[in-house]
Amino acid sequence: MAQPPINTAIDSLTAALKGNIIPNQEYILQGSILDASVEVLLHRLRGLCDNVDAALETFHDHEMCFSIRGPNNTQPIQLRVRRSIDQPMMPMQLRYIGQPELGDKSQPTVLRSSIDIGTSNTVVEFLTELGCRKEFEYIAKGYMFRKGRMKITVFKVFKIDEMRKTGALEPMSQSYLVELSVLAPSGQNAIADDMRCFAEQLRPLxxxxxxxxKRLAHGP
Structure with a gap:
């Protein structure tokens, strides 16, 4: 018997998620490195990652985090909007990130729901009209590497309020954030083992x- 047609965008998205067609889970590991050691890390990554002969891939983005209350005043839903400062003609990115799942101790990475959508430059106005509240914003500037399906970013976070006042970027800290992540459909837990193996190659840097x-939010 023929399947009934899917008539709406929401139905299409739901069907794609159930069929594991689109990447909707993010596996992630995070760390930091002092400014004085970042050049050594970049050199190590160039040797380990793909396209080692190409120039370093950089990014310079403005990210805003919005929240909106879920039904029945449940946990707020967080949405992130990112735009490229260096390439203003690129589409803006709207991203939903779910609550992180630590899982059992044998699980090598944090796992969280994640859906990315390219949007027009009116997305901020759209979210505001929906009732979303902007929680914070910042500038992220750094480098991006690829190793197969894995994405590695090394970036510094800057205060946006100070930039607006003085025109100069003021870093939040004297270190760079390092993130190793993979976006994949549900159920591909073998990815986490590959990420753990790659992370071991970056020690002790x-x-x-x-x-x-949760521990960061509430303290030890």
């Missing part, structure tokens, strides 16, 4: 690990 966000 940087220790990429599962971050317990």
């Amino acid at each position: 940087v220790q990429l690990e599962k971050i317990d966000y």
